[in-house]
Amino acid sequence: MKKLLNTVYVTTEGTALKKDGENLVAEIEGAEKARVPLHMLASVVAFGPILLSPALIGICAERGISLVLLDRAGRFQARVEGPVAGNVLLRRAQYQAADDATDVVRGIVMGKIANQRAVIRRALRDYGGEMTAEARNGLERATDRMAMILRRVQLSDNSVDLLRGSEGEAATLYFGVFDHLIRSPDPELRWTGRSRRPPLDPMNAVLSFLYTLLTHDCRSACEAVGLDPAVGFLHRDRPGRPSLALDLMEELRAPLADRLALSLVNRRQLRAGDFRRMDGGAVLLTDDARRTVLTAWQERKKEERQHPFLQEKAPFGLVPYLQAQMLARHLRGDLDAYPPWFWS
Structure with missing residues (x-):
């Protein structure tokens, strides 16, 4: 599927990327390491100090291939792309709706809370019998409370600010019991709380890395259908922030990123030795661990699930584009409401 397999991730520092005819070529110390036809690409994501030739930048801009530059920790630095194609009427509708976005925000918040709750319920179903009574009871209390918040969001005529408050309350419950979902024997991989910019422990390092990848896919999805990724509904506008992409990823964080992070740790594909602590306290994945996560991410995107609104199976990797x-259909008036994506 083109949307799933057309992103090249470059993780080796010092790699030189250049154009050779109709191909992207990756070289390390003058030796060719990889060659990919340009017509197969939609984006290139580079981590750390990677050299991009002017000819490659030019042809990527001309062909609509985005170049995304991230630092060693996976934090966004820059995005290089050619002229942006978009439906001006759709974007006008998006800008108008952004001033009164209660219905869209409600759908996003419902999807996020329901999917976080589903991750906890899946853990209880799969290995609840192996948990301590304290852990099991804590998870059950969290799912009960999240169900109440979900009903409140669904049935009440809340303002956007109140919906944001409900989203934050559910997130506090979810991350408050997140450590019970981790089954790794390594004490370094235990969960103590969310930290970012920079992540201060291994689990946060994995989550931040996966959230960066998901943000990239959601931003590409916005641009693919003609939406402005900078103008969101749940996330307030801020210069340089892809607010709409962050909106779209909220309902996808738990089933795509969180579940994958837990699987990698619980299956012992990632261990304490796969992380390094920097002088400033930031914790980063090693190069080999980052490749492990990227491989698992691409495989995860191939898995299919039933789309609750379309009633058709679709790969995880296409869900951002479908949403x-x-x-876009809701903003154009073709749908009465934005239908969130519920994972099951």
């Missing part, structure tokens, strides 16, 4: 399409 962007649903949002």
Whole structure:
């Protein structure tokens, strides 16, 4: 599927990327390491100090291939792309809706809370019998409370600020019991709380890395259907922030990123030795561990699930694009409401 397999991730520092005819070529110390036809690409994601030739930048801009530059920790630095194609009427509708976005925000918040709750319920189903009574009771209390918040969001005529408050309350419950979902024997991989910019422990390092990848896919999805990724509904506008992409990823964080992080740790594909602590306290994945996560991420995107609104099976990797399409249809007036994506 083109949307799943057309992103090249470059993780080896010092790699030189250049154009050779109709191909992207990766070289390390003058030796060719990889060659990919340009017509197969939609984006290139580079981590750390990577050299991009002017000819490659030019052809990527001309062909609509985005170049995304991240630092060693996976934090966004820059995005290079050619002229942006978009439906001006759709974007006008998006800008108008952004001033009164209660219905869209409600759908996003419902999807996020329901999917966080589903991750906890899946853990209880799969290995609840192996948990301590304290852990099991804590998870059950969290799912009960999240169900109440979900009903409140669904049935009440809340303002956007109140919906944001409900989203934050559910997130506090979710991350408050997140450590019970970790089954690794390594004490270094235990969960103590969310930290970012920089992540201060291994689990946060994995989550931040996966969230960066998901943000990239959601931003591409917005642009693919003609939406402005900078103008969101749940996330307030801020210069340089892709607010709409962050909106779309909220309902996808738990089933795509959180579940994958837990699987990698619980299956012992990532261990304490796969992380390094920097002088400033930041914790980063090693190069080999980052490749492990990227491989698992691409495989995860191939898995299929039933889309609750379309009633058709779709790969995880297409869900951001489908949700962007649903949002565009709602903004154009083709759908009465934005249908969130519920994982099951």
